[in-house]
Amino acid sequence: MTPRMYAAVGGNLGINLMAADTVAPTSVSRSAWMGEDFSRTFAGAGVHNRIVAGVNAFETSGTFDVSFTCTTPTLNILEPRQSNRAWVGEPASPLAFLARFKVTSSDGSPVRGLPASSFSADAEGDAITFIPGSFQEVGEEYWVIMQPPVKPAGTTLIDLEICLDSTICDTETDALLYVNPGNTDFALVFDASGSMSTEDVIGEGTRLVNAKKAGTVLADLLRVGDRILVTDFSAIDSPAGCGLPGGDGNCPLDIQTRLGRTDVTGAGTISAAKAAVNLITARAWTPITAALLDAKNKLLAAPFGLNPKHIILLSDGEENVNPLYSTARTELIESGVIIDTIAFSGEAPGALMAQIAADTGGTFRFVATSGGALARLSAEQADEARAQGMPEEMVTRLAVAALPGPLALDDVYDYLETKGQDASRLFHINYTDVPYSTWRTTSQFVDKSITTLRFVVASKQGDFGGSCSDKRDVEILPPGGDPRQGWIPISPRSTMTPTDWDVRNSPYDDVVFIPNPAEGVWQIRTRYYVVICRTDANDVETAEEVAGGPYDVMMNGSAESEIRLQGRFLEPIVANQGVAGDTVPIVATLLGRGGAIPGANVAALIEKPTGSSFVILRDDGLHTDGGAGDGIYGGLYGATSVGGSYNVRLVAFLPEPTSGENITREWLGGFWIDGPERNDIDKDGMPDDWERRCKLALDRNDSREDPDRDGLTNFQELQLGTIPCDADTDNGGERDGSEVRGQRDPLFPRDDKTLTLTHVGFRALNARILVHWTRPLSYTDMLLYVSTTPGELGQSQSIGRTGNFTLTNLINDQTYYLTLAGVTETAESNYSEAVAVTPKADPDAPSGTMLINNGEQATNEAEVVLNISATDTPLPGVAQSSSAHAVDALSLEFNDVSGDVEMRISNDPTMEGAPWEPLALEKAWTLPNAEPGPQQVYIQFRDAAGNESFIVPDSILLEASAPIQLFLPIMRK
Numbered sequence: 001m002t003p004r005m006y007a008a009v010g011g012n013l014g015i016n017l018m019a020a021d022t023v024a025p026t027s028v029s030r031s032a033w034m035g036e037d038f039s040r041t042f043a044g045a046g047v048h049n050r051i052v053a054g055v056n057a058f059e060t061s062g063t064f065d066v067s068f069t070c071t072t073p074t075l076n077i078l079e080p081r082q083s084n085r086a087w088v089g090e091p092a093s094p095l096a097f098l099a100r101f102k103v104t105s106s107d108g109s110p111v112r113g114l115p116a117s118s119f120s121a122d123a124e125g126d127a128i129t130f131i132p133g134s135f136q137e138v139g140e141e142y143w144v145i146m147q148p149p150v151k152p153a154g155t156t157l158i159d160l161e162i163c164l165d166s167t168i169c170d171t172e173t174d175a176l177l178y179v180n181p182g183n184t185d186f187a188l189v190f191d192a193s194g195s196m197s198t199e200d201v202i203g204e205g206t207r208l209v210n211a212k213k214a215g216t217v218l219a220d221l222l223r224v225g226d227r228i229l230v231t232d233f234s235a236i237d238s239p240a241g242c243g244l245p246g247g248d249g250n251c252p253l254d255i256q257t258r259l260g261r262t263d264v265t266g267a268g269t270i271s272a273a274k275a276a277v278n279l280i281t282a283r284a285w286t287p288i289t290a291a292l293l294d295a296k297n298k299l300l301a302a303p304f305g306l307n308p309k310h311i312i313l314l315s316d317g318e319e320n321v322n323p324l325y326s327t328a329r330t331e332l333i334e335s336g337v338i339i340d341t342i343a344f345s346g347e348a349p350g351a352l353m354a355q356i357a358a359d360t361g362g363t364f365r366f367v368a369t370s371g372g373a374l375a376r377l378s379a380e381q382a383d384e385a386r387a388q389g390m391p392e393e394m395v396t397r398l399a400v401a402a403l404p405g406p407l408a409l410d411d412v413y414d415y416l417e418t419k420g421q422d423a424s425r426l427f428h429i430n431y432t433d434v435p436y437s438t439w440r441t442t443s444q445f446v447d448k449s450i451t452t453l454r455f456v457v458a459s460k461q462g463d464f465g466g467s468c469s470d471k472r473d474v475e476i477l478p479p480g481g482d483p484r485q486g487w488i489p490i491s492p493r494s495t496m497t498p499t500d501w502d503v504r505n506s507p508y509d510d511v512v513f514i515p516n517p518a519e520g521v522w523q524i525r526t527r528y529y530v531v532i533c534r535t536d537a538n539d540v541e542t543a544e545e546v547a548g549g550p551y552d553v554m555m556n557g558s559a560e561s562e563i564r565l566q567g568r569f570l571e572p573i574v575a576n577q578g579v580a581g582d583t584v585p586i587v588a589t590l591l592g593r594g595g596a597i598p599g600a601n602v603a604a605l606i607e608k609p610t611g612s613s614f615v616i617l618r619d620d621g622l623h624t625d626g627g628a629g630d631g632i633y634g635g636l637y638g639a640t641s642v643g644g645s646y647n648v649r650l651v652a653f654l655p656e657p658t659s660g661e662n663i664t665r666e667w668l669g670g671f672w673i674d675g676p677e678r679n680d681i682d683k684d685g686m687p688d689d690w691e692r693r694c695k696l697a698l699d700r701n702d703s704r705e706d707p708d709r710d711g712l713t714n715f716q717e718l719q720l721g722t723i724p725c726d727a728d729t730d731n732g733g734e735r736d737g738s739e740v741r742g743q744r745d746p747l748f749p750r751d752d753k754t755l756t757l758t759h760v761g762f763r764a765l766n767a768r769i770l771v772h773w774t775r776p777l778s779y780t781d782m783l784l785y786v787s788t789t790p791g792e793l794g795q796s797q798s799i800g801r802t803g804n805f806t807l808t809n810l811i812n813d814q815t816y817y818l819t820l821a822g823v824t825e826t827a828e829s830n831y832s833e834a835v836a837v838t839p840k841a842d843p844d845a846p847s848g849t850m851l852i853n854n855g856e857q858a859t860n861e862a863e864v865v866l867n868i869s870a871t872d873t874p875l876p877g878v879a880q881s882s883s884a885h886a887v888d889a890l891s892l893e894f895n896d897v898s899g900d901v902e903m904r905i906s907n908d909p910t911m912e913g914a915p916w917e918p919l920a921l922e923k924a925w926t927l928p929n930a931e932p933g934p935q936q937v938y939i940q941f942r943d944a945a946g947n948e949s950f951i952v953p954d955s956i957l958l959e960a961s962a963p964i965q966l967f968l969p970i971m972r973k
Contacts, residue, residue, distance in 0.1 A: 001041070001042055001044045001048075001051050001068060001069070001070055001071075002039055002040070002041040002068070002069045002070075002105065002109075002111060002112075003040065003042075003051055003053045003066065003067070003068050004037065004038070004066070004067050004069070005017075005037060005039070005053060005055055005064050005066050006036070006037045006064060006065045006066075007035075007036045007037060007064045008036075008063060008064075013035070013055050013056065013057055014057075015033045015035075015037075015038040015054075016030065016032050016052075016054040016055070017030070017031050017038065017039070017051075017052070017053050017054075017113070018030045018031075018050075018053075019042035019043070019047075019052075020050040021047065021048050021049055021050075022050055027048075029048070031113055039110075039112050039113065040112055040113025041071065041073070041111045041112060041113045041114055042113065044070065053066050053068075069105065069109075071105035071106065071111055072105070072106055073103045073104065073105055073111045073164060073168055074103070074105075074106075074168065075101060075102075075103050075163070075164050075168050075169065075170045076101060076102050076170055077099070077160065077171075077172045077175070078100040078101055078102060078141065079098065079099065079100040079361075080097065080099065080160065080172065080175040080176065081172050081175055081361060082172055082173050082174050082175060082334075082336045083333060083335070083359075083360045084360070084362075085157075085175055085176065085177045085336075086098075086148075086160075086176050086177065087177050087179065087181045087308070087422040088148045088176050088177065088178055089178070089180050089181065090178070090180055091150065091152060091153055091154070091178045092150055093150075094147070094148040094149070094150065094178065095562065095593055096131060096145050096146060096147050096591065096592075096593060096594060097146055097148065097176075098143065098144075098145055098146075098566060098591060099121070099143070099144050099145075099146050099160075100138075100141050100142070100143050100568070101141065101142050101170070102141050102142070103142065103164060112137060112140065113137070114142070114164070116130055116144065118164055118165055119142070119162060119163065119164055120166060121146055121160065121162045121163070122160075122161040122162075122163070123148055123151075123158050123159070123160060124158050126149035126151070127149065128146045128147065128149060128160075129147040129149075130144050130146060130147075131144070131145040131146070131594065131595035131596070133627075133630060134595050134596055134630060134631070136625075136626025136627050136630055137626065138570065138587055138624060138625065138626045138634070139570035139571060139585055139587070139624045140570070140571055141570065143626060143632060145589075145591070145595040145631075148176055148178075155178040156178055156179060156306050157176070157177060157178075157306070158174070158175070158178060159171055159172065159173050159174065159175065159176075160172045160175035174336065177306070177308065181421060181422035181423065181560065182225070182422075183223060183226050183307045183421070184226055184227075184307050184308050184309070184310055184417075184421055185226065185227040185228075185229070185299055185307045185308070185309045186218070186222075186226065186227070186228050186229065186310050186311075186312060186417070186420060187228075187229040187231065187261075187295040187299050187309075187310070187311045187312065188215055188228070188229070188230045188231070188273075188277065188312055189231050189232070189233065189291050189292070189295050189311055189312065189313045189314070190211055190215065190230075190231070190233070190277075190280050190314050191211075191232070191233065191234075191288075191315040191344070192208070192232035192234040192256070192280055192281060192282055192283050193233075193234055193282065193283065193284060193285055193286040193315075193317055194282055194284050194285075195282075195286075195316050195345075195347065196208040196211065196282040196316055198345075198369075200345070200369035200370065200371070200405070201370070201371035201405060204371065204405055204406060204460065205406070206282070207316055207344060207345065207369060208280065208282050210405060210406040210409055211280075211314055211344065211409060212278055212280060213406055213409070213410065213508050214406070214409035214410050214413045215277035215413065216274045216277055216278075216506055216508070217410045217413050217414055217456070217458055217506075217508075217509045217511075218312070218413040218414070218416075218417050219270050219273035219277065220270060220274075220506055220509055220511045221417045221418075221454075221456070222264045222269070222270055222273065222417075223264065223421070224264055224265060224266060225264065226263075226307065227261055227262060227263055227299075227305065227307060228259065228261070228262055228264055228269065228273050229257075229259065229260065229261040229295060229299060230257070230259040230273060231255060231256060231257050231258060231291065231294060231295055232255070232280040232291075233253075233255045233256075233286075233287055233288070233290065233291030233294075234254040234255075234256075234282075234283035234284050234285060234286070234287070235251035235252060235253050235254050235285035235286070235287045235290075236251055236252040236253075236254050236283075236284060237251065237284045238252055242285070242321075243284075243285040243286075243320040243321055244320040244321070248322075249320065249322040249324075250321075250322055251284070251285050251287070253287055253290050253321070254283060254284070255287070255290060255291055255294050256279075257298070258276035258277065258279045258280060259272060259273055259276035260298070261298050261299065261301065267504075270504070274506070285321045286315065286317045286318065286319055286320050286321060287319070287320075287321035287322075288313070288315055288325065288352070289319065289323050289325045289327070289328050290321065290322075290323060291313070292311060292313065292325075292328070292332060292356070293323075293331070293332070295337075296311065296331075296332060296337045299311070300335065300337070308420065308422075309337045310337070310338045310339075310340060310362070310416070311337055311339045311340070311362075312340045312342070312413070312416050313341045313342065313356070314344055314409075315341075315342075315348055315349065315353065316343075316344040316345040316347060316348050316369075317345075317347050317348065317349070318347070318348075318349045318352075319349060319352060325352060325355070325356065332356075332359070333359050333360060338360050338361045338362045338420075339356050339357060339359075339360040339362045340357060340362040340363045340364075340365075340416045340419075340420075341353035341354070341356050341357045341362060341364050341365070342365055342366075342367055342412055343366045343367070343645055344367050344409070345367075345368070345369040346368070346644075348366070350366060350644065350672045351577060351674070353672075354577050354645075354671060355575050355576065355577065357576060358575040363415075363416060363419060363668060363669055363670070364645075364669065364670040365412045365415075365647060365668060365670050366644075366645030366646075366647055366670055367404065367408045367412060368404035368405070368408065369404060369405055370404050370405070371404070371405065376398055376399055376400055376401055376605060376607070376612050377399040377605070377612060377613075377614060380743055381612075381613065381614060382398075382399050383743060384743045384744065384745065385398070385603070385614055385616070387743065387744065388616050388745060388748065389601075389616070390601065390614075390616060391601055391653055391662070393653065393662065394601060397427070397429065397651060398603065398605050398614060398649075398651060400429055401430055401432050402607065402612075403432065403552060403554065406460050406508075407430065407458060407459070407552060407553075407554045410456075410458040410508075410509065411428060411458075411554055411556065412668070414456050414458075414556050415428075415556075415668050418454075418558040419668075421560075422564075423454075423558050423559060423560050423561070424558060424559055424560075424561045424563065424564050424565065424665050424666075425556070425557075425565075425666040425668070426446075426557035426558055426559055426664055426665065426666070427444055427555075427556065427557045427664055428555075428557075428666060429556075430553070430554050430555075431552065431554075432550075432552045433550040433552070434551050434552070435550055436527075436529050436530060436549065436550070436551065437529040439525045439526070439527045440525060440526060440527070440553060440555075441523055441525035442523065442524055442525070442557075443521050443522070443523050444521070444522050444523075444664070445520070445521050445522075445656070445662060445663065445664070446519060446520060446521075446522050446559070447561070447563070447656060447663045448519045449561045449562045449563050449592075450517055450559040450560065450561045451515070451516060451559075451560045451561070452513060452514065452515055452516075453513075453514040453522070453557070453559050454512065454513050454514070454557065454558045454559065455476065455490075455514075455555070455556070455557055456509060456511050456554075456555070456558075457472075457474045457509065457510045457524070457553065457555050458509040458510075458553070458554045458556075459472060459508060459509075459526075459528070459551060459553045460508075460551070461508075461528055461551050462507035462508050463505075463508075464507050465507075468532060469530075470528060470529075470530055471528065471530070471531055472491055472510070472526060472527075473489070473526060473527050473528075473529075474489070474490050474510045474524070474526045475487040475488060475489050475490065475524070475525050475526075476488050476490060476522065476523065477522070477524075477525075478517075478518060478520075479518050479519070479520025479522060480518075480520065487525070488501075490503045490505075490510060490512045491503075491505050491510040492505070493505070500515055501514055517559075519659075520659070521661065524555060524557075526553055526555070528551040528553070562592055562593045563591070563592050563597070563654075563663060564590075564591050564665065565589075565591075565652045565665035565666060565667045566588065567586065567588045567648065567650045567669050568586075568587045568588070569584055569585070569586060569587075569648075569669070569671055570585040570586075570587055571585075572584070573585075573671050576671045576672060577671060577672045577673075577674070578640060578671060578672075578673050578674070579640075579673065579674045579678075579687055579689065579690075580640055580641055580642065580643060580673055580674065580676040580679075580686075580687045580690065580718070581676070581686070581687045581690030581718055582640050582673070583637070583638040583640075584637045584640060584671070585623075585624040585635075585636055586604045586617060586635050586636075586648065586650075587617070587624060587625060587632060587633065587634045588602050588604075588617055588632070588633045588634075588650050588652065588667065589631055589632045589633070590602070590631060590654060590665065595631065596630060596631025596632060597631050597654060598619055598629045598631040599619075600633070600652045600653060600654040600655075601616075601652070601653040601654075602616070602617040602618075602633040602650065602652045602653075603615065603616050603650070603651050604616075604617060604635060604637065604648055604649070604650050604651075605648070605649040605650075605651070606646055606647070606648050607646070607647040607648075608639070608640075608642065608644065608645075608646045608647075608673075609643075609644035609645070610641075610642055613637075613639055615635040615636070615637045615747075616635060616745075616748070617633035617634055617650070618633060618634065618635060619632060619633045619634075623635050624636065633652075636747055637721065638720065638721015638722065638747060639719055639720055639721045641676070641685075641715075641719040642673070642675055642676075643673050643674055643675020643676070643677065643678070644672070644673060644675065645670055645671075645672055646670060646671050646672070646673060647668070647669075648668070648671070649666060649667070650666060650667040650669075651664070651665075651666050652665045676690075681698055681699075682697065682698055682699055682700055682701060683701070684700075684701035684702060684715075685703055685715055685718075686703055686714060686715060686718050690718060691714075693723075693725075694707070694723065694724045694725035695725070696714060703715040706724075707724060707725060708723075708724060708725050708726055708736075709727060709793050710722075710726075710727035710728070710735040710737045710738075710830075711735060711736070711737020711738060711740075711741070711828075712724075712736055712737045712740065716740075717736070720736070720740065721747060722736045722747065727830050727831055728756075729746050729747060730745075730746060730747050730748055730749040730752070731749055731756075732748070732749030732750065732751070732752030732756075733749075733752045733754045733755045733829055733830060734752035734827050734828065734829060734830065735821075735828050735830055735831075738753075738754075738827050738828040738829075739752065739827075742826055742827060753778075753824060753826060753827035754778060754779070754823075754824060754829035754830075755778055755822075755829070756829070756830065757774075757820060757821070757822060757829055757830070757832050758773075759773060759774040760772075760774075760820050760832040760833075760835075761773070762818050762835050762837045763837075763890075764837050764838055764839045764843040765806075765839060765843060765890060765894045765895060766812065766840065766841050766843065766894045766896060767808070767809065767810050767812055767841075767894075768806055768808050768810060768839060769806070769807040769810060769816065769818065769837050769839055770804065770806050770890065771784060771799065771804070771806070771807060771818065771820065772803060772804045772805075773803060773820060773832075774803070778822075779801050779822035779823065779824060780801065780825060781798050781799075781800065781801055781822070781823050782799050782801055782820060782821070782823070783796040783797070783798060783799070783820070783821045783822075783823060784796065784797055784799045784805065784807070784819075784820055785818070785819040785820070785831070786807065786816055786817075786818060787817045787819075788814065788815070788816060788817070789817070790817055790834075790836070791817075792817070793819060793831075794817065794819075796821075801822075810839045811839070812839050812840050812841050813838060813839075813840060814838065814839070815838045816836070816837050816838070816839070817834050817835070817837075818834065818835050818837055819831050819833075819834045819835075820832040840895075840945055840947075841895070841896040841898070841945065842872075842895055842896045842897060842898040842943065842944075842947065843895060843945075844872075844891050844895055844897075844947060845941070845942075845943065845947035845948055845949040845950075846870055846871060846901045846941040846942065846943045846947065846949050847870065848868065848871065848901070848903070848939070848941045848949065848952065849868075849870075849952060850866055850869075850905075850937070850939040850952055851866070851867045851954055852925075852935075852954050852955070852956040853865055853867075853956060854867045855867075856956060857957060858956060858958070858959050859957070859958060859959065860959045860960065862926055862927045862930050863924065863925075863926055863927075864926075864927060864956065865922055865923070865924055866922065866923045866925050866937065866939070867921070867922060868903065868919070868920060868921055868922065868923065868939065869921070870901050870903065870919055872898060872900075872901050872944075873897055874891040874892055874895065874897070876889070876891075876892070898943045898944035898945040898947075899943065899944055900943060900944035901919045901941055901942070901943055902917060902919060902941065902942045903916070903917060903918075903919050903920070903939055903940065903941050903942075904916045904917065904939070904940055904942075905923065905925065905937065905938065905939050906938050907928035907936070907937060907938070909938050909951065911938060911940055911951060914940075919941070925937060927956070927958055929958070930958075932958050932959055933957070933958060934955055934957055934958075935955060935957070935958050936953050936954070937953070937955075938951050938952070938953050939951070939952050939953075939954075
């Protein structure tokens with residue numbers, strides 16, 4: 001049975017769901033939540049025989065719906081899968097892995113609230129252990145860190161089975177790989193359509209030229225034991241215009257294998273891979289799916305190997321040749337080949353590329369082809385990040401400019417190779433517009449879990465060797481090295497370079513692999529300079545270093561390590577896709593050998609078509625992150641106001657207590673948002689579904705309106721991810737607009753600078769209204785908003801901060817709508833709930849009492865006499881009603897007495913159907929029940945002004961009547 005409660009958007013309810021077994025031995029299961037909606041699923045008959053749902057509102061009233069649904073659940077493993085295996089390492093000492101699964105009812109709705117004890121997992125006959133404390137409900141999924149069982153030597157691929165109550169199970173074939181990470185089969189699949197010959201930025205080369213450069217970076221990263229395949233794809237324009245949408249899509253395929261699948265044995269294979277990449281040419285149409293099927297078949301061809309298999313697909317245009325992806329989707333998914341996708345340029349099919357990556361367990365990234373640098377974080381955003389507690393080193397890393405075009409491609413290929421090897425990205429940094437002959441240096445702490453360290457330096461400018469040309473120097477300083485003389489050259493390498501360092505130099509990149517690196521801070525630096533050769537009159541050549549133009553350079557670090565950062569997007573993002581206005585839960589976990597690692601600082605940098613922003617991911621149990629302190633970190637990103645590709649970069653900083661440094665890890669991903677133009681009937685730039693959530697207008701442009709009066713227009717709320725019908729989206733106490741103006745996060749309650757108003761009250765008097773509130777010390781002033789129209793805020797006036805204020809010169813019998821808000825020098829609180837108050841000449845209800853049979857305790861007659869007393873004159877200290885004040889000096893000083901008290905009497909506490917009648921001191925009455933026992937009668941009073949008193953009860957015990965005895969005379973004759 002699943003009880004579920006739904007509140008209005010922005011609601012903040014206290015929800016309690018309970019299941020009980022009332023048969024000895026009794027038991028109770030309880031779950032509680034604060035928010036808009038909540039559900040839990042409890043075992044039914046045989047375990048529980050009672051289900052209870054309870055709800056309460058807090059500072060404002062709220063409405064809700066409740067449902068109870070019987071369900072027969074289905075379990076579905078989301079991760080790991082055959083196409084996205086968990087690489088668990090040596091069979092004798094396997095590594096923990098993250099499992100994600102979902103339980104749904106027959107109608108597809110999530111079944112939530114199931115405990116860890118309801119589940120079990122198995123690896124082909126051997127039980128899998130759940131790491132204690134790691135089982136969490138994350139969004140609508142279940143997450144748990146699993147410790148796989150030890151297996152015999154030689155074990156490789158193992159099926160994973162997860163069961164609910166031992167009977168409802170799902171199995172993923174070959175989901176666990178018992179092989180040490182480190183080798184992968186890669187297929188580099190390049191778009192060779194005609195648009196790849198486009199040069200977007202003059203002087204930076206065509207798209208194809210830049211794709212080739214990035215492909216050679218990946219070739220430089222290959223390891224002995226990998227396998228490499230290089231293909232490109234196009235289709236012949238025959239007949240002319242055969243491609244979709246104008247043609248039938250049946251163009252002759254032109255898929256070229258530039259390098260057949262080849263075992264990587266050393267430098268010769270790497271050189272062959274680079275040469276193959278450089279053979280690619282731009283031609284005609286874009287048969288994406290045909291190219292994927294071709295690469296998949298070549299990767300899986302005999303002899304089959306155990307390496308994970310990755311296709312890295314790059315395309316800059318829409319699929320326009322048959323077969324289309326929809327026709328081959330199932331075949332590609334079931335193949336187990338992971339497809340990583342790169343949407344290169346704004347013309348790339350972002351939605352399709354996101355879908356392909358999601359279907360096959362791959363990574364989706366968008367790479368822009370524009371020139372210059374893309375600002376990562378503005379100065380204002382950096383200040384906001386610091387205010388939210390982000391460490392300065394992390395702020396600095398995220399604030400570095402991003403580069404589009406060539407270096408962005410280099411970065412993505414480097415990351416995809418890192419991920420394909422199940423290694424970890426340590427850092428990524430760009431330096432732009434650096435003067436020639438100027439060093440740029442990056443430092444990186446290397447922790448003791450790292451077994452192999454890798455640095456990559458790439459640039460737009462080439463170093464083609466020779467004595468007279470552009471030159472790129474790259475040097476490394478190990479921990480403890482002399483910063484003046486201890487730098488070790490890797491480009492060009494020298495006799496100082498250790499022989500066990502694997503150095504690979506290419507014109508546009510330099511790579512070094514360092515085995516068993518020492519723990520500590522490593523540094524890497526690079527510079528560009530120009531050497532010009534001159535020949536004098538005697539034909540003597542001299543070389544001279546001269547000034548050159550500025551250069552751009554990228555530096556990346558990665559490592560083989562047991563500590564890995566993993567990121568995920570939860571619903572409403574499905575298959576890496578959503579719609580404008582969606583709030584996206586971004587979740588990360590930092591995994592070590594023994595499970596998830598708490599205590600890290602984690603942030604997400606989101607780059608969207610119109611700019612960049614950040615979200616801090618927290619492990620507090622409040623941000624779709626499972627439980628507090630469980631090593632799962634979550635945050636909500638709501639600024640999905642425009643359509644297009646959204647790149648996400650996660651950065652984790654884990655304090656290392658011994659050294660005082662930070663262990664760092666990074667993760668890259670992306671998703672696609674369908675823009676509002678696809679679903680915007682009134683053409684106001686806001687998606688219809690998003691508007692419906694808050695009942696905004698769909699028949700006119702209301703983008704500049706502010707219905708929740710928080711200081712943000714509807715369109716601004718869409719851009720920020722806040723709720724346009726809730727002035728305080730994060731329920732922290734401060735209005736959304738106030739937080740934005742103060743450079744605070746309207747989606748994070750702990751940075752709010754005002755407290756939530758509580759115990760606000762309004763009392764009607766004669767031509768007056770008394771306002772009172774609990775006085776938070778943080779407020780410097782209170783603002784009272786007064787309106788005579790429901791739904792309108794009205795004009796504000798300052799009423800001080802004493803806790804009481806009397807609004808005077810009002811019109812009796814006119815309803816006023818009153819709202820209160822507190823302010824400080826820098827912030828404005830959320831509004832109190834608007835309350836309708838009507839001043840009257842006589843707002844005080846009459847008071848009175850009733851006694852049955854003049855107060856007797858018992859009677860044996862159902863017919864009784866009610867003794868009644870009432871007055872309309874205010875009596876100090878007497879309560880008025882369940883929601884009103886007690887009579888005090890204000891009533892006596894200001895209010896009239898209308899008199900003419902009436903009464904109504906009933907045996908029903910609801911007083912339903914009881915007629916009003918003139919006040920009487922006595923009234924004959926019949927008790928409600930003729931059977932002996934306690935009896936209650938209820939009375940209520942009303943004055944001429946219509947004020948009604950409390951319902952006043954009195955009770956009496958009805959006893960059984962004594963038996964009647966008759967004495968008859970006996971007559972004898």
